[in-house]
Amino acid sequence: MLKKFSILVCVLGFAFSAAGVDGQQRQRVEEKIGDGTMVTVLAPDAIPALNQPVFVRRQEADKWMADGELVLGLLDPVTGQAKAYSLWHLEHHEIVNDRLGGHPIAVTW
């Protein structure tokens, strides 16, 4: 009787831990939204967005920007100022919170 009971407890214990009830995340959490699936891979801000970006002039940047380096380029509709964001930044931060033409923008890729 006791032996059967302990086997049962072991089996249940295994089942619960596999399902993650013991608090450990064993698998990615998936959620269906609309016609797609959302998965959680990282905690929020594990990849930090870039806030308060600082810009330099083209002449200075020419020292460390490569000719073939990919950039996202924007034109400020109010001032006509051209601004570029190296994809290198977007690979590291995914999002740059910036401003353009007096409006807040998010540069993403």
Place this chain on the structure above:
Amino acid sequence: MYTREVNGKQLELGVSGKLYKDALVMFDRETGTLWTQVDGKALRGPLLGSSLTEVPAMQTTWKAWTKLHPDTLVLRKPGPTRGSGYDGYFRDPSKRGLFGTRGDERLGGKDKIVGVHDASDAVAVPQAVLEKKSVVQFLLAGKPVAVMFAREADTPGVYRAVLEGKALSFHARKLGSETRIEDIETGSAWSPLEGKAISGPLAGKRLERVPYMHSFWYAWSAYRPATRVISE
């Protein structure tokens, strides 16, 4: 690229660590709403039903951008790269894809391509194919486009393969050590850098230029997953 403003309220966006349909999901700190990066729509949260407005941007090389805008500003680069445990996990452009998912593997992520697109169609010509063939021709949304290679300048030239209403078919002809680009219809020779006929019956005529991108495959295919690829 989006405005981060909804109903006059400014939002600060962050990386949620989630993917929706394999693409980045953002969140705003003000309300916790989740937003898809691909189309700027709210996925979940208090601002569900709202959309972020897209801002047009150009993706190109530093060289091309500074030629267009010599007085451009550019985001300053920091000193040594931030050390995150996820640097290696995510950042391998040769296998480009967000968060470790695989990118479009029809080509190597760092293969250079000449990309041409319009609203409904996108075609990528691998640089290796272009260098080998000197001229590649295809239909983009039903219209003939010729991509020529100016070997001495290591530069592609992309043109409408139509002159005065008539379609032209281009091919490369080897003459000794030189490669000439000619049209089959008249045998005129064309300058790939200028898109101008330099000899033959059409000498002096110019083809209309078509905008293109000269970039890495991983960048092009991330934006245009339905792109066709010209093979050998």
